[in-house]
Amino acid sequence: MGLAPFLIYFTWKDIRSDDAVYEQLRRFWTRIFAVSFATGTVTGLVLEFEFGTNFAAFSTTAGELFGGPLALEGMMAFMLEATFLGIFVFGRERVSNRLYFLSSVAVGLGTWLSAVWILIANSWMQTPRGFELAMEDGQPIVHLVDPIAAYLNPRFPWMFVHMQNAAVESVALIMAGIAAYYIFRHHIWEYPIKNIEFWETTLKIALVALVITAPLQAIHGDLYARHIVETQPQKFAAMEAIWETDSYVPEYIVAFPTSIQDLLDPRAKEIFGFGIPGGASWLASGGDPQATIQGLNEFEGPQPPVAIVFWSFRIMVALGFWFILLAFWGVYRWWRGELYGDDLLHKALMLSAPLGLLAVELGWIVTEVGRQPWVIQGVMKTNDSVSPGLTGAEATATLVGFAIVYLGLLTLYTYVIVRIIRAGPPDGDELTTTESSPPPQSEVNMDD
Amino acid sequence: MTDVGTLASDTLFGLPLADIWFGLVFFILGMFLFLDGFDFGIGILFATRDEKHEREQLLAAITPFWDGNEVWLVVFGGALFAAFPAVYANLFSRHYLLMFAILGALILRGLAPEMYEQREDKPWQKWWGRAFIVGSFTAPFFLGIFIANWLLGTMALITLPGVITGLMVVALTVVDGVAFLRLKTRNELRDDVRADGFRALILYLILVVLTLGVVYITAPELQSALLSPLVVGLVVVNLVLTGIYAVATSFNRYYAAFVANAGLVFTLVSIIGSLMYPYIDRVEGLTVDEAIVSTLPLNIMSIGAALLLPLIFLYFGVLYSVFSGPIKVDESY
Numbered sequence: 001m002g003l004a005p006f007l008i009y010f011t012w013k014d015i016r017s018d019d020a021v022y023e024q025l026r027r028f029w030t031r032i033f034a035v036s037f038a039t040g041t042v043t044g045l046v047l048e049f050e051f052g053t054n055f056a057a058f059s060t061t062a063g064e065l066f067g068g069p070l071a072l073e074g075m076m077a078f079m080l081e082a083t084f085l086g087i088f089v090f091g092r093e094r095v096s097n098r099l100y101f102l103s104s105v106a107v108g109l110g111t112w113l114s115a116v117w118i119l120i121a122n123s124w125m126q127t128p129r130g131f132e133l134a135m136e137d138g139q140p141i142v143h144l145v146d147p148i149a150a151y152l153n154p155r156f157p158w159m160f161v162h163m164q165n166a167a168v169e170s171v172a173l174i175m176a177g178i179a180a181y182y183i184f185r186h187h188i189w190e191y192p193i194k195n196i197e198f199w200e201t202t203l204k205i206a207l208v209a210l211v212i213t214a215p216l217q218a219i220h221g222d223l224y225a226r227h228i229v230e231t232q233p234q235k236f237a238a239m240e241a242i243w244e245t246d247s248y249v250p251e252y253i254v255a256f257p258t259s260i261q262d263l264l265d266p267r268a269k270e271i272f273g274f275g276i277p278g279g280a281s282w283l284a285s286g287g288d289p290q291a292t293i294q295g296l297n298e299f300e301g302p303q304p305p306v307a308i309v310f311w312s313f314r315i316m317v318a319l320g321f322w323f324i325l326l327a328f329w330g331v332y333r334w335w336r337g338e339l340y341g342d343d344l345l346h347k348a349l350m351l352s353a354p355l356g357l358l359a360v361e362l363g364w365i366v367t368e369v370g371r372q373p374w375v376i377q378g379v380m381k382t383n384d385s386v387s388p389g390l391t392g393a394e395a396t397a398t399l400v401g402f403a404i405v406y407l408g409l410l411t412l413y414t415y416v417i418v419r420i421i422r423a424g425p426p427d428g429d430e431l432t433t434t435e436s437s438p439p440p441q442s443e444v445n446m447d448d
Numbered sequence: 449m450t451d452v453g454t455l456a457s458d459t460l461f462g463l464p465l466a467d468i469w470f471g472l473v474f475f476i477l478g479m480f481l482f483l484d485g486f487d488f489g490i491g492i493l494f495a496t497r498d499e500k501h502e503r504e505q506l507l508a509a510i511t512p513f514w515d516g517n518e519v520w521l522v523v524f525g526g527a528l529f530a531a532f533p534a535v536y537a538n539l540f541s542r543h544y545l546l547m548f549a550i551l552g553a554l555i556l557r558g559l560a561p562e563m564y565e566q567r568e569d570k571p572w573q574k575w576w577g578r579a580f581i582v583g584s585f586t587a588p589f590f591l592g593i594f595i596a597n598w599l600l601g602t603m604a605l606i607t608l609p610g611v612i613t614g615l616m617v618v619a620l621t622v623v624d625g626v627a628f629l630r631l632k633t634r635n636e637l638r639d640d641v642r643a644d645g646f647r648a649l650i651l652y653l654i655l656v657v658l659t660l661g662v663v664y665i666t667a668p669e670l671q672s673a674l675l676s677p678l679v680v681g682l683v684v685v686n687l688v689l690t691g692i693y694a695v696a697t698s699f700n701r702y703y704a705a706f707v708a709n710a711g712l713v714f715t716l717v718s719i720i721g722s723l724m725y726p727y728i729d730r731v732e733g734l735t736v737d738e739a740i741v742s743t744l745p746l747n748i749m750s751i752g753a754a755l756l757l758p759l760i761f762l763y764f765g766v767l768y769s770v771f772s773g774p775i776k777v778d779e780s781y
Contacts, residue, residue, distance in 0.1 A: 035562060041515055042558040046551050048525040052540030053547050063533020064745045071526030071749060074519065075756040082519045083763040086512035091770050099770075106763075130450075144745045148450040387541035398548050405555065412559070416566050 001115055002171030003033050004108035011104040015097045024198050024425035031420050034089045039413050058375055058385035064144045065131060066121055073117035081110025115164060123155035125376045127231050154231060158224045165213050170356030172209035177353020178421055179203035180346040187340040198425045210327040218320050229284045232377060233294040235370035238309040240280050244295040251279025304372040316362040319355055326352055456744040465750055466740035469531040476527055478717035480520035482710055487514045489625015491557060491584020493644060502637055507561050508775045509632045516767060530749045532739045535729045543597055545605055550590045557583030585618060592617030599720055600667050601730025609662045616655035622648035627709040631702045634774045645697050653690055673723050686715040
C-alpha cells in the first residue's frame with residue numbers, strides 16, 4: 001500500500017519525461033513490489049480462511065457483518081490488483097503507455113480499496129454500530145440493520161487515514177534508508193557507486209514523502225487518541241496505565257512498577273515514573289489539564305495486558321516524533337545544499353529504515369491487544385469466539401507450524417529483497433524508454 | 449438510522465437469491481479450479497522437464513496469471529462467509545488440518561516460482577523446482593479431499609472417496625495444464641506434452657468413474673441424486689467433453705481442446721453442486737435456505753456481486769488478451 005503511490009508517480013514520470021532515472025526507479029521498485037505482493041498473497045490467503053478455521057463462533061455470530069466486507073474486498077480490490085499486477089510487472093513491452101499507466105493506477109487503487117474493506121471489518125469490531133443482537137439456538141447472532149452506520153462506523157475514518165499515511169511513511173523511510181546507504185558509500189567513503197543519481201533521486205523523493213507524512217501522522221494520531229478516549233476508554237486507560245479514575249492525570253513518559261514481580265501485573269499500582277503533570281488529561285480532552293480520565297479499575301472483569309499496550313504505544317509515539325525530526329533534518333540539509341555531506345544524517349536514515357514498519361506493528365498491537373478482552377467491543381469476548389470443536393493441540397500445532405513457516409518466509413523475503421537492493425537498478429544500457437522503439441524481443445519461437 | 453426500505457424484508461426483485469448464491473459459490477470454485485488448475489497442471493508437468501529453457505517456458509506461461517487466478521479461492525472463501533456464514537464457520541473449522549494443508553501447499557506453490565527465478569545456480573533451482581512441483585501436486589489433491597468431505601459430510605480427515613477425488617482433481621489439473629501450455633507454446637514442447645495430456649485424460653476418466661462409484665456405494669443418501677436426470681445428464685456431458693478434448697488434442701485444435709477442458713471443469717463442479725443440493729452442510733443438516741444469511745446483507749452482497757462480477761471478467765479479459773499468443777521467456781519487470 002505504501003509503495004503504490006510511488007509506483008504510480010514513477011510510471012507517470014517514466015512515460016512523460018525523457019529522464020532515464022524514472023525508468024530505473026519504476027523497474028527497481030516494481031521488482032520489490034512484485035516480491036512483496038507474492039509474499040502478501042500467500043500469507044494473506046491464510047487470513048481469509050482463518051476466521052472459519054479458528055474463530056468459528058465469531059464467524060457464526062458476526063458473519064452477517066464481517067463476511068460482506070471480506071467478500072467485497074476480494075471482488076472489488078484483490079481482483080483488480082492481482083490481474084493488473086500481471087500487466088504492470090510483466091507487460092511493459094506488450095501494452096501502450098496509456099494502458100500501462102492505467103495498470104499502475106489499478107494496482108494502487110486495488111491495494112487501497114483492499115485496506116478500505118479490511119479496515120471496515122476491523123473498525124466495526126472496535127466501534128460496532130448498525131446491528132441488533134439476537135439469541136438463536138443459544139448462540140448470539142449479530143443482525144445487520146443499518147449497513148451505512150455499520151460500515152462507516154466511527155472508527156473507520158481514523159483507522160484508514162492513520163494506516164494509509166503510516167504505510168506511505170514507512171515506505172519513505174525504507175527508501176530513504178537504502179538510498180542513504182549508497183550515498184554514504186559514494187560520497188562519504190568515496191567508494192564509487194554505479195547509478196549514484198538513481199539513489200540521490202530516490203532519497204529526495206523519499207524525503208519529500210517523509211516531510212509530508214510524518215507531521216500528518218502525529219497530528220491525526222493525537223486526534224485519533226482523543227477518539228479512543230470517547231469510544232474505548234478501557235483501551236485508553238491501558239495505553240496510559242491509569243488505574244484509578246482521576247482528574248489532572250499526568251502523562252508518563254516512562255513508568256515502571258516498583259517491584260519486578262509486578263512488571264506484567266495490570267493491577268500494580270506503585271509506579272515509578274516520569275510524567276508531565278496534567279499531560280494525559282490535557283491530551284485526552286484536547287487542552288484541559290483538569291479533565292477526568294476513567295481508570296482501569298472502573299471496568300469489570302479481565303483487563304488488557306497493560307504493560308504491552310503501554311509500552312507499544314510509547315515506543316510508537318516516540319518513533320513518530322523521531323521520524324518528524326529526521327524528515328526536517330534531511331530537508332534542512334537539502335535546502336542548505338549539504339544533503340550528501342552529513343554522515344550522521346545518513347547513518348540515522350539507515351538505522352531508521354525498518355523503524356517505520358516497527359511503528360506500524362506496534363500501533364496494531366495497541367489496537368488489538370488494547371481492546372482485549374473484547375473481540376467485538378462490548379459485544380463478544382475473545383474467549384467466546386474460538387471454534388468450539390478446535391482442540392488445544394490442533395491450535396498449538398498449527399500456530400507453531402505457521403510461526404515457523406512465516407519466520408521462514410520472512411527470512412526468504414528479506415534475503416530476496418537484500419539481493420535486489422544489492423544488485424541495484426538496471427543499468428543505462430538495459431533501459432528501453434529513451435525515445436527509440438524497444439529492442440526486438442527474442443521470442444521463443446517465431447514459426448507460428 | 450438509514451432507511452433501508454424493503455431491502456431488509458424482500459429479496460431483490462423476489463429472486464431466489466439463496467439458490468443463486470449456492471450456484472455462485474460453486475461457479476467461483478469452478479473458476480478457481482479452471483484457472484489455477486492450469487497453473488497446478490503446469491507445476492506438475494514441471495517434474496517431467498529437465499532442460500532449463502523448457503522449465504523457463506513453463507514458468508513464463510503462468511507467471512503473469514497465477515496471482516489473479518488464486519484470487520478466485522479468496523473470493524470463494526469470502527462469498528461463502530458472506531452468503532452462508534454458518535457454513536463457512538462449520539466447514540472450515542471441521543476440516544481444520546485439511547484447510548491448513550491446502551493453505552500450506554498454496555504458499556509453497558506461490559513462493560517457489562518467485563524464488564526459483566531469483567538465482568541462477570543449480571542447487572537453488574533444483575530445490576525450488578521440487579518445492580514448486582510438490583506444492584502444485586498437493587494443493588489440488590488436498591482441495592479434492594476437501595470437496596469430497598464437504599459433499600459426503602465426512603468428519604474424518606482422510607477417507608477413501610476423498611483420496612480418489614483428490615487424485616481425480618490432480619489429473620484434471622494436468623489435463624488443464626496441457627491444454628493451456630499448448631496454447632502458449634510454439635515449439636517441440638507443444639508436441640511433447642500432448643502425450644502427457646492423453647495420459648492425464650485417461651487417468652481422469654478412470655478416476656471420475658471410480659469417484660462416482662465410490663460415492664454411490666458409500667453414501668446411500670446420495671444415490672437418488674446420482675441417478676437423477678440432471679446428474680446423469682451432466683455426467684454424460686462430462687464424458688462427451690473428454691472425447692472432444694481427446695479428438696481436438698489429436699488434431700492440434702488448441703482452442704477447441706482448451707474450451708472442452710473448461711467444460712470438463714465446470715460440468716464436474718456442477719455435478720458436485722447438484723449432488724449436494726438442497727443441502728450445503730450435511731453434517732449440521734443445513735439446507736441452502738436454512739444457511740443463507742439474512743435478507744438485508746444478502747441483498748447488499750447481491751448488488752455488489754452483480755456490479756463487480758462483470759468488472760472482474762473485464763479485468764481478466766484485459767489480462768489474458770495482453771498476454772495472448774506465444775510466451776516470451778525473457779520478458780519481466
